[in-house]
Amino acid sequence: MTTRSSKRYDHLRRSLRGAPLAAAGLLGATTSLLVADAHAAGFATARFGGELGHPMTSNPTAIYYNPAGIALSRGVTIFADGTLAFRSLSYERKPDANAPGEVPEPADGIGANTGKATLNNQIAAPMIGATYALPLTEKLDVAGGLAMMVPFGGSATWDKNEAFKGHPNYPGPYDGRQRYYTIHGSIRSLYLSAAAAASYGNLLSVGVSGGVSLNSIDSVRARSAAIDTNLDTEGRAWLKAKNVTPQLGVGVMLTPLEDRDKLRVGISYQAPPGFGSMKLRGLLQKYFAGNLSGNVAGTDDVELHQTLPDIVRAGVSFRPTNRIELRLMGDYTRWSLFQDQCINNAGEPCEVSHGDDGLKDGQPKPGSENATVVLPRRFRDTVSGRIGASFFVRPGAEVFGGLGIDQHAIPDATVEPSMVDFNSVSLAVGGRYRISRHIAAAATYTQFIYAPRDTTGQSKMPYYAAPSNSPDSGGLYRQSIGVLDVNLQLNFDPAREQIEISERRAAAPAVL
């Protein structure tokens, strides 16, 4: 089915008669993107496996958390996981009336740009993995695996401002008071990974995982050419872009005791998708409206430049008795790599000054002058920590719980409704039950408790040089997220079962 926008795009392409589609960046106006749905810092969302997904695990989630772990599994393991997040977020926009671009609400537009915006969303993400491990020699075990997961991403659909439904003068405010940053949007990095691992001498395991990351962004926001909040000239910008990049993770696991489940120390490193700056290529469509003239719409062939973080994870699990396991883990995420999201014509560089080189903060560097829009992120590195414990009620039945803390990655200056992050505490409870010899099911519910953030008067967004500026994003942010993770694990060991069959046959009395 051909949509209205795609028809328009086709028309524009034809009208350009093959000329290079000029990039994003209309006299400074353009789009934004992204809607983060962070379960952890930034917009990291890796919660697959629930409380049992961590850098000491041996189930297939280890392909992401610590690939060395799969060498500690046995036989074939197939793992299907679903994460369902229930998210509510509110943003009470309280802009500085004197901030650049802040246009007072007209008498018939009171409440269009100030006040509360809300969303209540449910978001699901699957993770599927399979591993196969077997002893190669008496001292050497090897394993391989495949998995698909979504470690970064989120999506958001904001509630409408019903007071402006069918408004006779202003078509924009119906999309909510957060619309200058996001109306609808999603961002996602989907990993397709293969992993290999080896365990030597019942002591040391090493593993590596790698594959591709399918990265995508699809987002629409309000925008005007002057990058202000004038209801009369409000338009829309829609970005849809994607790319495929390589991704890589490595890990080490120490199991110093004879029982490899008794004490595990794991550490892993997950490289940034694309190993550095990545470029997502796509379309930028704009719709800018004027009082006196007709509509102007445009489509560009653009690239979004960004760098996602790398992550170091470490943890230790210990079983003081056969019935109890204690876990301590944490991660360091180098979110400081995520400084700006920069959109420019496809094929052109997109670098932005941070004001330390004689240029204005947010101003494109020489060679990047055609940048259409820059979204300053200026994230900071984060540290997260978690403690957990399992109690084995009986063989095959386990209950567990956990407590975690997450540090926010986004400074007050650049927090905005499409990129919200909080310091948080999370509480998790769950259980795992072996349904049969080969099948086990587990579920974890995690409640994230976020400290509200009031960034009124702190937003730096209007003060960056064009095209990095946006309307004031200051205000009061509140969020609550509950995450339900359920998974099913199928495990069987053909080699061991063959041995068992042989042993039973050998032990059985001869019939004939």
Add this chain to the structure above:
Amino acid sequence: MTPRTIITVCTTLSAVALIGCPNAEGEFEAFQDRYDTIHPSTTGAGGSSACETVAKASELDGDYVFALSASLDPKSPVRFDAKVTTKQGAKGLELSLALQAIDACDRKTLVGEVFDLGPFDVAPNGSFTAQFPPLEVTGLANPFSENPITAEVSLTGSLCAEGDSICGALDGDVTKPTKISLTGSNFRFERLTSPGSYPTEVKVDCDGTLANEKLPPKCTK
């Protein structure tokens, strides 16, 4: 199963699993529908009106402020200092222009190069179409950002004897920093009382619509 098939299947699987999946494109189109309902087609508004009396050679000569009012934000025009010259050519009246951009923030300093344009033919009824070559305008004159602008525009208007202005419709495209259609845009030349004394209130079209008096956001940081 090929790698491409695997990727497609995985992407689809992941997408299907999204509950309440956002539809950015749908929202983009819904806004257009709402806008079109409120503002039924107004393309070409502000076009020039017919002349009762066509101007004579040299009658309109002088110094003007030229407002190029792009349809995407009509009240934030690019401003130019303009010297208008008309003379009688072999085929009739001819219009020549010398334009130089005005700083968007102080609205008085001339910036960038001078564009000498024309002569353009003026029809016996006073109407003219002036097809400009690509104009590269310094970012200092851009009311929206620091980006320099390249535009290919044509002016369609009339040289009328009465009044101290020339106005009409402007068409064409901005080609840099991005491709933007200017269809539905307007222009207006307003005579200056003295060279270099630009009015605080600038009109942007034949209806006399005033430009924003407030400085653009880029000037207030």
